[in-house]
Amino acid sequence: MTDYGLKNVDPEDIEELLGKVEKSFDIKFVGNELVHIDTFGGLCDHILNKIQLNHADDCTSQQAFYKLRDAISSTLQVDHKIISTDLLLADILPPQNRRLRVRKLEEALGFKLNILSPPAWVTWTLLFLLFGGLITLYFSWKIGLSGIVFSIAGFWLAGKVGNELDLQIVEQLAEKMTRENYLKSRRNSKTFNRKETEKLLTDWFAEELGLEKEELTREAKLV
Known part of the structure; x- marks a missing residue:
């Protein structure tokens, strides 16, 4: 078995990502509580155990899409029927008033989307x-x-x-919402899907830290 590890990853990048995890799942890492954790699987287990919510089998990304669809329809006056996962964001967020329309979406959803950047x-x-x-x-x-x-x-x-879109389609935005605002994207923010959350953490760490998912086995060393 290949002994993967995250030793080449900048610790500050991991610390920054853990801050995003805290925000998304409404938890807080206190003091040195993570010092004893030396594998990615151990970190996932610790995060999952720290989320003191009831388990539910429903799909958060699907719920995030529904919330996003409703927000787009109500705030941007877009026909509900044409809002699909592959709808281009550029079609509903034209350059001339993009920042205003994004701000309206954020107000309807209750959190920042952070999808605009400079050229x-x-x-x-x-x-x-x-x-x-x-x-x-x-x-x-x-x-x-x-x-x-x-x-x-x-x-x-x-x-x-900045007025450039970081994402292309509605599906990508729903996935971003699921990662960065997990509980706020759910129909019932008092529950979470345990199995789904572990997969989300794997995808998130791989993307943010520039790793291949195969490297993020449960046995992958953090140090």
Whole structure:
């Protein structure tokens, strides 16, 4: 059996992802409670046991789609019948008023969607400026610091006005909702699907940490 591990993954990336897990499942990791966990399976078991809710066999991603469909229909005046999983988001969120329409959707759903970003060329330009500023610090701290401050301010502003969709179809958005706002996406937020949640965690960790799902066996070492 291949001994997979996450030793090449940045611990800060794992910590950031665990923060998202806390938000999605309304739990809180306190102090050093995760220190003794050394496998991915152990981490999943700990998270599942920490979610103090009743088990239900229903499908959350399906419920997330229904909630999203209702929100789209009621807030964006889109015919309920044409809202399918493969409906293009660009068709219901046109560029000219995209941010306003996304904000209306978020208000109807009760949580942020985080599906808009600046154009790729803006992001790369700001990254180039940031790295340039860091390098320039060794030669002129004033110029280097100015470049760093300008790039950070640029990232903040780009995040506020970004208008590019990160996803393509409604199904992808429903899946994102299921991951990042699991309980709020369910019909009954006082229940959760235990088996579904473990699969969701595997998919989420693989995607966020740039891993193959085959690497995330229950025996995969975290350190």
